[in-house]
Amino acid sequence: MIRLYDSARAQVTPLESRDKGRVSIYLCGPTVYDLPHLGHGRHALVWDVLRRWLIFSGLEVRFVSNITDIDDKIIARADAEHVGEEEITATYEAAWWAALDALGVARPDATPHATAYVESMVELIEELLERDVAYELDDGLYFDVGAVADYGLLAGQSLESLRSGARVEANPDKRSPLDFALWKNAKFGEPSWSSPFGSGRPGWHTECVVMSLGLLGDGFDIHGGGLDLKFPHHENERAQAVALGRHFAGHWVHHGWVMVGEEKMSKSLGNFTSLTDLLAQTDPRAYRLLVLRSHYRSPIEVSPSTIQDAERALARLDALARRFELAPLAGTTLERASSFEWRDEERALYDVVHAAMEDDLDTPAAVAVLFEALTRANTLADEGEGDRARSLAVAIGACFAGLGLRLVADASALDTETATLVARRDQARAQRDWANADRYRGELVALGWIVEDGPSGTVVRRG
RNA sequence: GGCGGCGUGGCCGAGUGGUUAGGCAGGGGCCUGCAAAGCCCCGUACUCCGGUUCGAAUCCGGACGCCGCCUCCA
Numbered sequence A: 001m002i003r004l005y006d007s008a009r010a011q012v013t014p015l016e017s018r019d020k021g022r023v024s025i026y027l028c029g030p031t032v033y034d035l036p037h038l039g040h041g042r043h044a045l046v047w048d049v050l051r052r053w054l055i056f057s058g059l060e061v062r063f064v065s066n067i068t069d070i071d072d073k074i075i076a077r078a079d080a081e082h083v084g085e086e087e088i089t090a091t092y093e094a095a096w097w098a099a100l101d102a103l104g105v106a107r108p109d110a111t112p113h114a115t116a117y118v119e120s121m122v123e124l125i126e127e128l129l130e131r132d133v134a135y136e137l138d139d140g141l142y143f144d145v146g147a148v149a150d151y152g153l154l155a156g157q158s159l160e161s162l163r164s165g166a167r168v169e170a171n172p173d174k175r176s177p178l179d180f181a182l183w184k185n186a187k188f189g190e191p192s193w194s195s196p197f198g199s200g201r202p203g204w205h206t207e208c209v210v211m212s213l214g215l216l217g218d219g220f221d222i223h224g225g226g227l228d229l230k231f232p233h234h235e236n237e238r239a240q241a242v243a244l245g246r247h248f249a250g251h252w253v254h255h256g257w258v259m260v261g262e263e264k265m266s267k268s269l270g271n272f273t274s275l276t277d278l279l280a281q282t283d284p285r286a287y288r289l290l291v292l293r294s295h296y297r298s299p300i301e302v303s304p305s306t307i308q309d310a311e312r313a314l315a316r317l318d319a320l321a322r323r324f325e326l327a328p329l330a331g332t333t334l335e336r337a338s339s340f341e342w343r344d345e346e347r348a349l350y351d352v353v354h355a356a357m358e359d360d361l362d363t364p365a366a367v368a369v370l371f372e373a374l375t376r377a378n379t380l381a382d383e384g385e386g387d388r389a390r391s392l393a394v395a396i397g398a399c400f401a402g403l404g405l406r407l408v409a410d411a412s413a414l415d416t417e418t419a420t421l422v423a424r425r426d427q428a429r430a431q432r433d434w435a436n437a438d439r440y441r442g443e444l445v446a447l448g449w450i451v452e453d454g455p456s457g458t459v460v461r462r463g
Numbered sequence B: 001g002g003c004g005g006c007g008u009g010g011c012c013g014a015g016u017g018g019u020u021a022g023g024c025a026g027g028g029g030c031c032u033g034c035a036a037a038g039c040c041c042c043g044u045a046c047u048c049c050g051g052u053u054c055g056a057a058u059c060c061g062g063a064c065g066c067c068g069c070c071u072c073c074a
Helices: A038-056 A072-081 A085-102 A114-130 A159-165 A204-216 A227-243 A275-281 A284-292 A304-323 A344-358 A363-382 A386-402 A416-430 A434-446
Strands: A003-006 A011-014 A022-027 A060-065 A134-137 A140-143 A180-185 A200-202 A222-226 A251-255 A449-454 A457-462
Touching: A003 A251, A022 A038, A022 A204, A038 A060, A038 A085, A038 A222, A038 A251, A038 A275, A038 A284, A038 A386, A060 A204, A072 A085, A085 A275, A114 A134, A114 A140, A114 A180, A114 A200, A114 A204, A114 A227, A140 A227, A180 A204, A200 A204, A204 A227, A222 A227, A227 A251, A275 A284, A284 A304, A284 A363, A304 A363, A304 A386, A344 A363, A344 A386, A363 A386, A416 A434, A416 A449, A416 A457, A434 A449, A434 A457
Parallel strands: A022 A060, A022 A222, A222 A251
Antiparallel strands: A003 A011, A134 A140, A140 A180, A180 A200, A449 A457
């Protein structure tokens, strides 16, 4: 079974799934009040890769990721734009899915929305009140973190040391600055729900407890998100579950950030801090490859040069797909290794890639192995071992599919003008009329084509 | 103040105490009518100072630098 770093234990630990052969994952999704940025993109990719690989290796995965559609920021944005909250959330949720679709991120099995679970949240809060771990102040209900013995487990700090570092105190009446809002009393003009403790709306940390336990059940396997969610969000979720005596996530997985080389990201250089912008100017697969080439817990740098680096590496992969005419895989479909044929050499490749992936999702190692295999496949083909070369190439494509990276052979249809130029060039070359052959190539290049002369004549493709 | 992480060749980015990471860029060569694609070869890196060791980028100690979390955040 895969070994993953567990933030609660602060070490790489084998994933012991609750049900053999099945893995349940709850991922904290976005608050939809603005366009997704590069960090969201990495986040989505990391989890898509984990999910896909688990499925590829033969496990049944249930993957749930929520949408937070009620929150201070949504309200603030709606106010600023003088529109309703629903308009804000509808707009940005659509942008979210559009970006993820473009990235080739498969949709979750379920995408619960917080506003659909308010009733359950109210019930949970009532239980917390009954157990005396929540208390009321003038502006709402708060959770008493002092009631949870090991509060600070995820943060890796004691309650005392966390308390001493607390910097902001929204409500000075709180018993501890770390206590968090379970329920915020309604304010004029804000969305609200009625409850036994008055009209209002839930605090952020409760929704994920309700939705994860509700959809995946007690003791679900993996709970994840960005490193920034580890504390206080995940800590607070866990605190509520613990206070209720519920068995929460078995494994906590957090990924690192996207670093931006500030100056290089300046507007003058085509600033693309929004994921939507990046995807408009880059092959989304390049971003996936960039993400794959660093470890999920490390920070990654996203800059025009690292993106370009990835684009060029991707071009080599596509060249492989072209050379061996690989069928495209890994779109919205979640591939399984068992549906491919693995001869000895290919099996060995898969085993090495798999071992890397099982080792805390070591995608950089997996990618390195696959690039080495790519060179081997090309070498074999150069040496006339076409058969072995092809089956190796197919295996490489399959492994990348397991990582969600689709290799594209690009069989784009040619317009009449292009087809004519290609035919004329072939004719000129057949007659060893190099001057005209070069002229037609020049014309094709001017039309934006990359021209290659293969065994069967001139081949053009888009750059 | 507390907790945690990082400092690798031109760039990105892995790393087990002794053997090539990988990619991109660059140089040389093969192939090609010329290209492109592909293949081969090359740079011999690990912040600094001590220590452990036959041997450390990899372990220990220290210094310097950088970053994150402790507040909404993927």
